[in-house]
Amino acid sequence: MRSARLEMALEGGLLPVPAEGRVAVLRPRLGDDLAGLPKDRVEVVTGFRPDFDWFAGRGFRTVRAAEGDYAAAVVCLPRSREQARGLIAQAAGLVVAGGPVAVDGQKTDGVDAVLKELRGRVALSEALSKAHGKIAVFPAGAGLAGWAAAPVEVEGFRTVAGVFSADGVDRGSALLAAALPAEMKGKVADLGAGWGYLARAVLARDGVKECHLVEAEADALDCARDNVADARAQFHWADATTFRLPKLMEHVVMNPPFHQGRDADPALGLAFIAAAARGLAPDGVLWMVANRHLPYDRALGTLFREVQEIGGDAAFRVTRAAYPVRTR
Incomplete structure (x- = not known):
């Protein structure tokens, strides 16, 4: 489960969340536990209405579109490979240069293939495996040109x-x-x-x-x-x-x-x-x-x-x- 990987990444220092600044969580799914993150600084970014309403109902600041600079971001991988690339590129552009961007997903979401692609483009950490999925982190910056989603x-x-x-x-x-x-x-x-x-x-x-x-x-x-x-x-x-x-x-x-x-x-x-x-x-x-x-x-x-x-x-x-x- 996402919560188990997030907890291990946070406690083990794989995902070093800065002491100040907003933390964007892109496309979490209804039921995801984000308890390990600083709730008062988390901004859930999703355009899927059931997920939007679920997180908003639990007191998270929830928005359709992210704006401004973030101290860190967590990308929750969707099923679509092209959409996943777009979300990762978006997160890399939203977070201040050098800030941590975590990529988390189940094996059934294609996380292995996405992380393999990322390794040739950014300084990706070793992946942490847990609960049939993986999480890895890279510093925000250049390297993902061409991944931005386009109609x-x-x-x-x-x-x-x-x-x-x-x-x-x-x-x-x-x-x-x-x-x-x-x-x-x-x-x-x-x-x-x-x-x-x-x-x-x-x-x-x-x-x-x-x-x-x-x-x-x-x-x-x-x-x-x-x-x-x-x-x-x-x-x-x-x-x-x-x-x-x-x-x-x-x-x-x-x-x-x-x-x-x-x-x-x-x-x-x-x-x-x-x-x-x-x-x-x-x-x-x-x-x-x-x-x-x-x-x-x-x-x-x-x-x-x-x-x-x-x-x-x-x-x-x-x-x-x-x-x-x-x-x-």
Whole structure:
């Protein structure tokens, strides 16, 4: 666990946190224990709303974007290699020259490969191994030119490393977009909107009056703002499973996630389905795509009066679910 590695790195002097100045912790995950760091000087930097809210709720100063000089930084490696490089380069530029930058991650996050790349570019310490992961430290400064994350253009859309389907349109989303009715009208919510692919398809319908893009990842939502240039679009940086839409919708579209980190978690998709049912008008319709193996049938049958498979392929199922059941 991250807390065990941090504790050993701090106690053993591998990570010498200066006595003064802010300490940036980039992209920690919900549940991470940062107790070994000076809480009054820690600034959690994350654009993922559930993580942001979790750390803010525990009294940490939490920001979407880091600003100014820091005395030290800890980079918590994400799954995406390109995103990891970008975070490390960002940390090296945020910390005062010579200040410690720690890179921490699980083996399943690719920490070994990242540290191997770093060794040829910076004065990286020996790695401390603990709890199926590693942590190593280097002094902030030059040497990481070219690692900074930059947006890319994919099939006419702007994306960035680390967001869902950053390299191209997701097959499931494409199937869902093709199945949406031409006569779609009224208010629409796109839950887990990502970088705006489905929302742009929705707004191609003249009858749509509003499209609410709800997305937990700030980087993805920033891309969506560029990709969906339409006055009818409204953008919400929020956890779709808990967010309350400003009004009931005639339609909800979604390709819900089903992973927390590297672990499959069907409960996440089930929470999206429940959120969709709450956000729909009594005669509203959910348009959803999901992998066929996921156990969503029971929830759909419980929360909607009409459920129909309307498309898909061998891997994905496109579902139309109408008339949400109101629970007392």
